[in-house]
Amino acid sequence: MDLDYTGPNADRPRWRENAPFFALHAVAIGGAIMVGWSWAAFAWFAGSYAVRMFAITGGLHRYFSHRTFKTGRVFQFVLAFLAMSTAQQGPLWWAAHHRRHHKESDTPNDLHSPRQRGFYWSHVGWILSSRHRATDYAKIKDFAKYPELVFLNRHDMAFVVGYGALTMLVGGPIGFVWGFMMSIVVTWHATFCINSLAHVLGRRRYDTSDDSRNNGVLALLTFGEGWHNNHHHYQRSARQGFFWWEVDLTYYVLKGLEALHVVRDVAGVPRHVRDAVMPAPGSDLLSSTNKVPVITGRLP
Numbered sequence: 001m002d003l004d005y006t007g008p009n010a011d012r013p014r015w016r017e018n019a020p021f022f023a024l025h026a027v028a029i030g031g032a033i034m035v036g037w038s039w040a041a042f043a044w045f046a047g048s049y050a051v052r053m054f055a056i057t058g059g060l061h062r063y064f065s066h067r068t069f070k071t072g073r074v075f076q077f078v079l080a081f082l083a084m085s086t087a088q089q090g091p092l093w094w095a096a097h098h099r100r101h102h103k104e105s106d107t108p109n110d111l112h113s114p115r116q117r118g119f120y121w122s123h124v125g126w127i128l129s130s131r132h133r134a135t136d137y138a139k140i141k142d143f144a145k146y147p148e149l150v151f152l153n154r155h156d157m158a159f160v161v162g163y164g165a166l167t168m169l170v171g172g173p174i175g176f177v178w179g180f181m182m183s184i185v186v187t188w189h190a191t192f193c194i195n196s197l198a199h200v201l202g203r204r205r206y207d208t209s210d211d212s213r214n215n216g217v218l219a220l221l222t223f224g225e226g227w228h229n230n231h232h233h234y235q236r237s238a239r240q241g242f243f244w245w246e247v248d249l250t251y252y253v254l255k256g257l258e259a260l261h262v263v264r265d266v267a268g269v270p271r272h273v274r275d276a277v278m279p280a281p282g283s284d285l286l287s288s289t290n291k292v293p294v295i296t297g298r299l300p
């Protein structure tokens with residue numbers, strides 16, 4: 001299809017092309033009402049969500065985008081393959097765009113900055129437009145050298161359809177609705193929230209040049225990605241919850257896989273980087289006030 005990647009209409013949503021995106025929302029909700037809720041539905045939804053969310057956070061984000069740990073070619077393929085079933089385009093597309101986000105975070109060139117273009121654009125508008133449809137292979141040369149990853153990247157929809165058919169075959173309507181449709185929709189919006197809400201809602205521990213925030217609710221929902229200010233502060237760490245109380249499920253799974261020798265060199269955060277927090281609000285004022293001789297109460 002001839003896509004207008006850079007022309008004046010490139011930012012407009014492509015309604016016809018994105019029809020499956022909207023249809024999936026409608027069918028997921030309608031299907032959930034029809035098949036109802038049950039323990040089988042819960043198992044399909046939770047299992048599917050967990051595996052695929054990990055494939056996004058551990059695979060697309062912490063491995064392909066940031067290379068925060070190492071693994072062999074087979075497990076690298078497994079991560080990309082599982083992530084494909086979430087319908088977030090190809091692994092090379094995902095990682096190349098994410099690398100650009102970090103380079104230009106919250107500047108006018110950022111792909112999805114709420115500061116620059118508001119919530120709608122940062123959450124979903126940039127995906128529905130055609131401006132960012134193409135994969136810039138120059139930004140992901142380190143993985144574009146693997147033909148199997150390029151193949152997945154070029155045929156991503158085939159894997160989505162394949163996963164849908166599998167859930168129907170194995171789990172029937174309950175498996176299809178909860179394990180495929182609903183889990184895809186929830187995984188989409190949980191992921192999108194990191195681009196939108198994690199740059200708006202939450203606390204800033206580190207004085208990064210962008211608006212990234214730490215948000216515990218988003219971190220639980222996205223297996224650790226909600227510690228987004230930590231991540232923008234130090235992208236080389238596979239650990240995004242820098243303290244023990246910052247729950248980071250992806251990191252725990254990666255440490256487990258490291259113990260099993262499936263992955264290796266899982267990078268942590270150096271202590272001096274972790275402790276380089278920005279001063280608390282008003283602390284400058286407080287310290288300068290402390291230096292002023294206290295005269296109150298010394299009246300002759």
Ligand SMILES: [Zn+2]
Pocket residue numbers: 061065066098102231235
């Ligand atoms: Zn990142």
Ligand SMILES: [Zn+2]
Pocket residue numbers: 101105194195199212228232
């Ligand atoms: Zn960000």
